[in-house]
Amino acid sequence: MTKIAILLSCLLLLLVGCQTQTKSPANPQVQVKVAQVVSGQTLEVFGMGDQSNLISQVRLLGIDAPDLQQRPWGSAAKERLQALIEEQPVILEFDVEGKDKFGRILAYVWKDKVLLNEQLVKEGQALFVGRSPNHKYDQRLERAQQWARLMGLGIWNPEKPMRLTPAEFRRQNR
Template sequence: MNAGAVALALSLVACPIGRTETDSDSSDDTDTTTDELPCAPVSSPCGPSTALVTRVIDGDTVELEGGERVRYLMIDTPESTQGKLDCFGHEAAELNRSLVEGEVVDLEYDAECMDIYGRLLAYVRTEEGEINRALVRRGYACVYHIPPNGDDRVAEFRSLEYEAQTLGAGLWGACSIPTCVH
């Protein structure tokens, strides 16, 4: 077994990740699902477990300090890049920027590490909570499930989306036909 594999195995035993959630009826805008990391983070076989976000590409994609691009799992935001601007695309990109740009984030990967464009696929967390969930809850993103990633979280994300739709939050109140609906 190589040194990296030994370090990863030891950290998984010595550094359990505890997931806590608060009441989903909270009126707080930030998502409070967090990973408590009691010791130093390790790298995943997919990529870094913790990284600095140096640039926000759009509402659901960021660039890390090492140059890697990360596409958020389970969500899709309206487009705001490459000459295409969908209804609420600019707002989604700006909210994402305000939440993660210049921040150190935790990255949680699922079954598949990369998409066809070479971007890492991850759930992204700050000290404030999970960004993927927050964007859906606030109405800045739609659910976008591509199996096998997210199979165990589809109901959770659909519930957040339904809540945003019902409240007319974000794109659900601003756009006649949200472009990210799949």
């Protein structure tokens, strides 16, 4: 009985060891070249997957930027994101859910060790909007929004505040 127990234990250890090796996560970051900034929350990038010349849409996680028709905030958010990127490569970092319902890649975007999602919120160019199950940087984004609100930056400017959230604006203007 002990030989069988030892043999089963070894087999179990072997199976568990193989299982953990096959479940190792893929690289959660990738460097890409930005083809264009579509809006304050969406980019088109080269370099995703096997075909480096294929363009993919990327939606910045954790934020909701004003719609382009939501003037002047939508164009300001887009222009600021363009200025932050400066036609340089960026790093995309992924969370739990990889794509949204429109097929866009969901990512946190980094350039020169700056989380651009957070920077846009901190400057009042976008709202923090947590989206389950992607919560990796929710606390950072929430603090950035509190800062922008307290300082009256961008959409929080008391003299010219944004009256509707981007989601409310889109609902009213379909």
